[in-house]
Amino acid sequence: GDSVTQMEGPVTLSEEAFLTINCTYTATGYPSLFWYVQYPGEGLQLLLKATKADDKGSNKGFEATYRKETTSFHLEKGSVQVSDSAVYFCALTGSRGGSNYKLTFGKGTLLTVNP
């Protein structure tokens, strides 16, 4: 079945540092890929998405590119802020045309940004 493997945390960075959280996936066909963010005590918020190969999702300074050749969707940000401290989940839904529309999540990566 489908699966998502993401970099284990926790990740601790200083403000303005560069962030990369690795995410790779296993799925048949052409899944849609997502990054969700969860702030303490809150639900999940969609951070960005990509629905086909070579698409780049971006939002709030975060970016991720759908790489089918390496089955990856790594999250990056050039300069993190304290307010970016949260748990980040990589996820996918089944390929277009299929019936698997449920989200498959990675285990989540806790990011802490220090001033």
Next chain:
Amino acid sequence: DAMVIQNPRYQVTQFGKPVTLSCSQTLNHNVMYWYQQKSSQAPKLLFHYYDKDFNNEADTPDNFQSRRPNTSFCFLDIRSPGLGDAAMYLCATSSGGTSGGPVLNEQFFGPGTRLTVL
């Protein structure tokens, strides 16, 4: 703003006492999901409604049930909560294509209800 609303945000119940969690949405999405999330873990799908069709995950305990009286509302019923059911419960919605077709869009999550079992 269109959104997913969960009430209450915090719920305390006693061991074995039935409890109901509520979710409503103003997005007019036809698919609604319930997830259980324990500390430091990814959300775990319990079940979902595709329109009026209920879809239970194979490993969801019988203790958990759900109702969807209309498009906007969905309820999670825990018949006899145990200590192990203490968790954050997340409701989510997404929009589907034609009935029975694949759902291609992202899921929108509510803020969650944190359940404590005493």
